[in-house]
Amino acid sequence: xxxxxxxxxxxxxxxxxxxxxxxxxxxxxxxxxxxxxxxxxxxxxxxxxxxxxxxxxxxxxxxxxxxxxxxxxxxxxxxxxxxxxxxxxxxxxxxxxxxxxxxxxxxxxxxxxxxxxxxxxxxxxxxxxxxxxxxxxxxxxxxxxxxxxxxxxxxxxxxxxxxxxxxxxxxxxxxxxxxxxxxxxxxxxxxxxxxxxxxxxxxxxxxxxxxxxxxxxxxxxx
Amino acid sequence: xxxxxxxxxxxxxxxxxxxxxxxxxxxxxxxxxxxxxxxxxxxxxxxxxxxxxxxxxxxxxxxxxxxxxxxxxxxxxxxxxxxxxxxxxxxxxxxxxxxxxxxxxxxxxxxxxxxxxxxxxxxxxxxxxx
Numbered sequence: 001x002x003x004x005x006x007x008x009x010x011x012x013x014x015x016x017x018x019x020x021x022x023x024x025x026x027x028x029x030x031x032x033x034x035x036x037x038x039x040x041x042x043x044x045x046x047x048x049x050x051x052x053x054x055x056x057x058x059x060x061x062x063x064x065x066x067x068x069x070x071x072x073x074x075x076x077x078x079x080x081x082x083x084x085x086x087x088x089x090x091x092x093x094x095x096x097x098x099x100x101x102x103x104x105x106x107x108x109x110x111x112x113x114x115x116x117x118x119x120x121x122x123x124x125x126x127x128x129x130x131x132x133x134x135x136x137x138x139x140x141x142x143x144x145x146x147x148x149x150x151x152x153x154x155x156x157x158x159x160x161x162x163x164x165x166x167x168x169x170x171x172x173x174x175x176x177x178x179x180x181x182x183x184x185x186x187x188x189x190x191x192x193x194x195x196x197x198x199x200x201x202x203x204x205x206x207x208x209x210x211x212x213x214x215x216x217x218x219x220x221x222x
Numbered sequence: 223x224x225x226x227x228x229x230x231x232x233x234x235x236x237x238x239x240x241x242x243x244x245x246x247x248x249x250x251x252x253x254x255x256x257x258x259x260x261x262x263x264x265x266x267x268x269x270x271x272x273x274x275x276x277x278x279x280x281x282x283x284x285x286x287x288x289x290x291x292x293x294x295x296x297x298x299x300x301x302x303x304x305x306x307x308x309x310x311x312x313x314x315x316x317x318x319x320x321x322x323x324x325x326x327x328x329x330x331x332x333x334x335x336x337x338x339x340x341x342x343x344x345x346x347x348x349x350x351x352x
Binding site for chain 1: 255268289312328335
């Protein structure tokens with residue numbers, strides 16, 4: 001073997017690095033080669049965080065499922081829940097998920113007017129959701145059905161309130177995203193942050209689907 | 223390609239630090255419109271189902287669960303863009319693991335608490351505690 005052979009031999013004979021197998025160009029881990037785009041890595045990291053958040057919510061859901069019968073002689077879900085209010089809340093959050101998607105599309109196409117319009121709409125819808133929820137909580141507390149009334153109400157306020165807290169944080173994040181795009185433009189790092197924000201907002205929509213089904217619709221069953 | 227945004231040259235970026243900027247506004251909006259339509263239908267079905275009486279009473283919670291899971295799937299596919307593409311494999315595996323943990327947590331809690339309640343009814347526990 002000559003030295004020329006040694007130097008021309010592949011440095012990665014077992015394809016442990018980024019695969020370049022021409023036979024399976026589209027198999028997982030055998031993409032076009034090179035490191036994955038930052039968009040994919042940032043998205044994956046934030047996705048892991050979101051899943052951990054979902055696991056936390058699962059804990060609260062489990063607590064609610066175990067405790068929903070523990071009304072301690074107090075009011076039950078069927079007596080307390082106003083499904084019309086929940087339906088309006090659901091509409092707000094669903095539409096805000098859609099307008100957040102519009103903002104993503106606007107970012108992709110670098111249309112700042114559409115971006116600001118979509119983000120403002122998302123903010124207004126999210127804020128209406130939060131206002132409706134706060135009003136509902138106030139009504140419950142005023143009727144003597146606060147979180148200290150029974151195990152069922154403790155679990156209810158915990159799971160719904162935790163989601164509401166997430167929405168409030170999301171609204172703050174939304175405003176900072178608008179400010180950052182305004183000040184810095186569609187820069188690569190701003191786009192990473194916006195990607196994380198949109199994933200967060202859509203994840204809140206998914207958790208709300210579980211929430212209105214398990215807490216409100218099941219709870220309102222006779 | 224030497225286009226710049228915000229004063230950063232393409233050559234200054236980390237490899238692959240590039241976001242899709244095809245400028246196809248219509249194509250990306252389309253996915254969100256489909257998602258909105260599908261999830262609106264599913265939401266309306268969820269809220270309307272209990273009052274219509276279309277489903278046998280005791281089966282309503284199961285029907286609601288099915289509608290909710292379908293809607294979560296719609297959100298995942300059309301809003302979060304979870305696909306089976308190669309660059310999404312890790313996301314999909316993480317999601318599968320997350321679903322496993324969530325399932326174990328909720329089903330396990332319910333199973334254990336139901337067992338506990340049938341072995342020691344709540345009233346008896348109270349008396350024992352005294």
